[in-house]
Amino acid sequence: DIQMTQSPPSLSASLGDKVTITCQASQNINKCIAWYQQKPGKAPRLLIRYTSTLESGTPSRFSGSGSGRDYSFSISNVESEDIASYYCLQYVNLPWTFGGGTKLELK
Amino acid sequence: QVQLKESGPGLVQPSQTLSLTCTVSGFSLTSYNVHWVRQPPGKGLEWMGRMRYNGDTSYNSALKSRLSISRDTSKNQVFLKMNSLQTDDTGTYYCTRDYDDYFDYWGQGVMVTVSS
Numbered sequence: 001d002i003q004m005t006q007s008p009p010s011l012s013a014s015l016g017d018k019v020t021i022t023c024q025a026s027q028n029i030n031k032c033i034a035w036y037q038q039k040p041g042k043a044p045r046l047l048i049r050y051t052s053t054l055e056s057g058t059p060s061r062f063s064g065s066g067s068g069r070d071y072s073f074s075i076s077n078v079e080s081e082d083i084a085s086y087y088c089l090q091y092v093n094l095p096w097t098f099g100g101g102t103k104l105e106l107k
Numbered sequence: 108q109v110q111l112k113e114s115g116p117g118l119v120q121p122s123q124t125l126s127l128t129c130t131v132s133g134f135s136l137t138s139y140n141v142h143w144v145r146q147p148p149g150k151g152l153e154w155m156g157r158m159r160y161n162g163d164t165s166y167n168s169a170l171k172s173r174l175s176i177s178r179d180t181s182k183n184q185v186f187l188k189m190n191s192l193q194t195d196d197t198g199t200y201y202c203t204r205d206y207d208d209y210f211d212y213w214g215q216g217v218m219v220t221v222s223s
Contacts, residue, residue: 001168034209043201043213044152055211087152091208095167096142096154 002026002090006099012107018076021102023088025069032092035064035073038101039084048073080106109133111141111202111214118220119192125219129185129202136160136178140205141185143176146216147198157205158185192221 003026013019023033031051036044046055048064051071061076075082083106088099115127129141136158143155156166156176164176175188185202199218203210 032208036210043203043216044210045213046209046211049207049209049211089152089209094165098152098154101151 001095002029002093002097004088004090004097004099006088006102008102009100010103010105012105013078014107015078015080017078017107018074019078019104020072020074021086021088023066023071023073023090023099025071025090028068029071029090029092031067032090033064033066033071034089034091035062036087036089037082037084038087044087075104078104109204109212111204111212113200113202113214113217115200115217115219117218118222119196120223121193121221123192124188124190125192125196127187127200127202127217127219129187129214131183131185131202131204134204136180136183136185141178142203142205142210143185143187144201144203144210144213145196145198146201147195150198155187155200194221197221 005024035048037047038044047058047062052064064073086102090097110132112130119125140159142157144152146152158176158178166174173190178185197220199216201213201216203213
């Protein structure tokens, strides 16, 4: 199974900050990574697929990059509505595996 | 529009079997794969298994001995059955659609508590 090591587990930011979350895969995942936002009591929401392709409706302040084993997800100009947990997902191989999550809080 | 909705009992006794239904609309189960993902309270997401568009299934090896996924295409429903439930099976269970292998649409989730 491919392990996805996501960091940091939690993040404190001020409004307007830029924040970055990373996911490292235990092997090359050929850019097959998606990023999800989850608010309390809600289902995950797809933000980015295939490393850097923004899903329809995803604000442009969200971005993703990476290749091979190392990937990152950024939010520039954090807004209050971005306070949530974020998860990466690798979908190159069965079984699908998620990162452990990052909880973004306001400083 | 694409919708998925999970349903099932909120409370299951230890050692009993969990049965959940995912009812979909806005797409065909013979064209798209549907997965089950679960989340213990306050914890991360775990992939459980998949029903492919052609009826094939795949399972998380950690759950394979206890888990079964089936479907009724005439009713647009995918079913999850998991036996020998324990307290650490408590959590929210989601069904989600697979579009090109990533998950695009999710159900609202159903909370399942395993307790006597």
